[in-house]
Amino acid sequence: QVQLVESGGGLVQAGGSLRLSCTASVLTFGSYTMGWFRQAPGKEREFVAAVSWVAARTYYADSLQGRFTISRDNAKNTVYLQMNSLKSEDTAVYYCAAANHKDTRIAGEYNWWGQGTQVTVSS
Numbered sequence: 614q615v616q617l618v619e620s621g622g623g624l625v626q627a628g629g630s631l632r633l634s635c636t637a638s639v640l641t642f643g644s645y646t647m648g649w650f651r652q653a654p655g656k657e658r659e660f661v662a663a664v665s666w667v668a669a670r671t672y673y674a675d676s677l678q679g680r681f682t683i684s685r686d687n688a689k690n691t692v693y694l695q696m697n698s699l700k701s702e703d704t705a706v707y708y709c710a711a712a713n714h715k716d717t718r719i720a721g722e723y724n725w726w727g728q729g730t731q732v733t734v735s736s
Contacts, residue, residue, distance in 0.1 A: 622730030635709030647692035651705035
């Protein structure tokens with residue numbers, strides 16, 4: 614079983630930045646593609662970004678327009694999401710997820726999920 618713990622959420626003004634972290638309790642962290650998803654009130658969960666277990670390739674939702682950066686530190690079992698130029702529409706609960714040996718943007722293909730961390734952007 615993999616436990617994922619997110620941190621770094623909070624309240625920020627529009628145009629500001631936040632960095633989310635997600636630490637996994639698993640010995641084989643390097644075997645997992647790590648993804649970030651978000652869910653705003655009344656909306657479906659949507660893909661934000663992922664970093665592959667293979668050569669740390671990265672994938673992003675087209676709508677982010679280069680504002681977010683995902684990275685991973687396998688020595689620390691941690692994945693990060695740096696969020697810049699935040700907008701009110703980025704307000705959501707952000708979830709970390711892990712997919713075993715699979716690069717995917719599809720939420721249903723992730724095996725493990727964190728509890729989520731709230732990000733609120735005030736305009």
